[in-house]
Amino acid sequence: AQSVTQLGSHVSVSEGALVLLRCNYSSSVPPYLFWYVQYPNQGLQLLLKYTTGATLVKGINGFEAEFKKSETSFHLTKPSAHMSDAAEYFCAVSPTGTASKLTFGTGTRLQVTL
Amino acid sequence: KAGVTQTPRYLIKTRGQQVTLSCSPISGHRSVSWYQQTPGQGLQFLFEYFSETQRNKGNFPGRFSGRQFSNSRSEMNVSTLELGDSALYLCASSLESGRREQYFGPGTRLTVT
Numbered sequence: 412a413q414s415v416t417q418l419g420s421h422v423s424v425s426e427g428a429l430v431l432l433r434c435n436y437s438s439s440v441p442p443y444l445f446w447y448v449q450y451p452n453q454g455l456q457l458l459l460k461y462t463t464g465a466t467l468v469k470g471i472n473g474f475e476a477e478f479k480k481s482e483t484s485f486h487l488t489k490p491s492a493h494m495s496d497a498a499e500y501f502c503a504v505s506p507t508g509t510a511s512k513l514t515f516g517t518g519t520r521l522q523v524t525l
Numbered sequence: 526k527a528g529v530t531q532t533p534r535y536l537i538k539t540r541g542q543q544v545t546l547s548c549s550p551i552s553g554h555r556s557v558s559w560y561q562q563t564p565g566q567g568l569q570f571l572f573e574y575f576s577e578t579q580r581n582k583g584n585f586p587g588r589f590s591g592r593q594f595s596n597s598r599s600e601m602n603v604s605t606l607e608l609g610d611s612a613l614y615l616c617a618s619s620l621e622s623g624r625r626e627q628y629f630g631p632g633t634r635l636t637v638t
Contacts, residue, residue: 454615454629501568511558511619512581515568
């Protein structure tokens with residue numbers, strides 16, 4: 412069975428500060444890993460994904476994440492927060508070979524203040 | 526290219542009724558997955574359809590069912606609605622089953638009273 416833990420249900424940063432959203436996973440096989448963002452009253456938008464290859468993955472809107480197998484982590488970062496980054500962020504995992512049955516974390520709501 | 530569309534966007538039903546939600550995937554995508562999102566349980570996988578066949582199923586009661594048509598459009602049905610079925614139901618499409626990332630629609634907000 413797979414699971415995802417997102418540390419911190421709410422994170423608040425100042426505009427221009429570093430964004431760090433934490434995600435740890437549990438999987439018996441090498442997983443596929445994803446970060447999605449959800450704005451109010453909208454669906455989920457894919458930020459980035461890790462399947463195989465380079466462990467540092469770059470996504471849209473300046474976000475990136477690093478797959479660390481030894482730490483079973485896939486933390487999401489952005490060097491400089493923007494007001495438009497305020498949203499809820501979900502980390503998700505699926506077994507290798509399939510991206511169709513995602514297991515999501517509980518989400519982290521990012522607040523960006525002036 | 527148009528994204529995933531879901532209809533209706535909002536729905537209010539009464540306990541005991543049934544409801545059908547519709548999802549049109551991105552053109553060319555053949556896999557459709559459904560997820561339920563609630564404040565208490567978060568995002569949970571319901572089922573996946575590919576080429577009109579159910580490929581994967583989550584841990585939901587049999588009141589939740591779905592189907593996929595030859596044009597890849599999908600419907601999900603919930604019978605005998607309960608208050609706990611109030612949720613945002615999200616549909617996601619992907620190019621093939623299991624080999625590509627999923628793209629989500631805006632969801633259908635179902636309220637059961």
